[in-house]
Amino acid sequence: MAKRIGVLLSGRGSNFEALADSVAAGRIPGAEIAVVISNREGAPGIDKAKERKIAARVIPSKGLEREAYDRQVVAVLNEHKVDLVCLAGYMRLLSPFFVASFPNRILNIHPSLLPSFPGLESQRQALEYGVKFAGCTVHFVDENLDAGPIVLQATVPVRDDDTEESLSTRILAEEHRIYTEAVRIVLEGKYKIVGRQVIRTN
Numbered sequence: 262m263a264k265r266i267g268v269l270l271s272g273r274g275s276n277f278e279a280l281a282d283s284v285a286a287g288r289i290p291g292a293e294i295a296v297v298i299s300n301r302e303g304a305p306g307i308d309k310a311k312e313r314k315i316a317a318r319v320i321p322s323k324g325l326e327r328e329a330y331d332r333q334v335v336a337v338l339n340e341h342k343v344d345l346v347c348l349a350g351y352m353r354l355l356s357p358f359f360v361a362s363f364p365n366r367i368l369n370i371h372p373s374l375l376p377s378f379p380g381l382e383s384q385r386q387a388l389e390y391g392v393k394f395a396g397c398t399v400h401f402v403d404e405n406l407d408a409g410p411i412v413l414q415a416t417v418p419v420r421d422d423d424t425e426e427s428l429s430t431r432i433l434a435e436e437h438r439i440y441t442e443a444v445r446i447v448l449e450g451k452y453k454i455v456g457r458q459v460i461r462t463n
């Protein structure tokens with residue numbers, strides 16, 4: 262049975278596309294993207310899912326209390342028999358209810374070397390801080406913002422003349438690469454979680 266991925270997004274959807282390309286190319290063996298869900302109407306990622314003939318749903322979050330909203334999302338994920346949830350530019354914190362519904366089965370991609378620069382505009386935070394290396398992180402998701410055990414990270418050098426845009430572009434290429442790799446590792450089950458450490462096995 263194929264492992265079914267559910268993608269949650271709020272915007273552009275380039276990480277979703279990278280995962281979809283990887284699934285199509287066999288880089289994540291035995292996986293399929295079962296559904297893409299957005300909390301925002303008009304998220305470009307939803308149109309991209311439809312173009313690829315992948316089930317796509319908008320579930321507007323506006324005005325709803327966190328858990329009440331998450332119950333709707335979890336119901337749709339269950340309807341599509343999702344095994345692994347991938348957050349890909351999903352601009353919401355998950356409720357304890359959501360996290361408990363998919364224990365160690367939710368991943369997020371973040372454009373910094375966590376625990377540095379969590380939250381919004383991480384690339385700008387990195388530039389303003391003056392770090393020499395930036396990067397991205399794929400981690401398991403808990404109730405806290407950009408926390409949870411780290412599956413993979415990748416670094417990119419920061420150049421003296423970098424702008425937020427040029428740095429973001431360089432990081433994004435690495436995001437697309439390590440998200441695929443992390444999903445493959447997790448779906449193959451070739452890891453164990455010890456404390457905060459994700460340790461690869463064979």
Ligand code: GRF
Pocket residue numbers: 270272273274275276277306349350351370371372433436
């Ligand atoms: C990415 O930089 C991701 O790391 C962050 O939000 C951005 C989403 O980009 N969480 P996209 O929608 O995947 O293109």
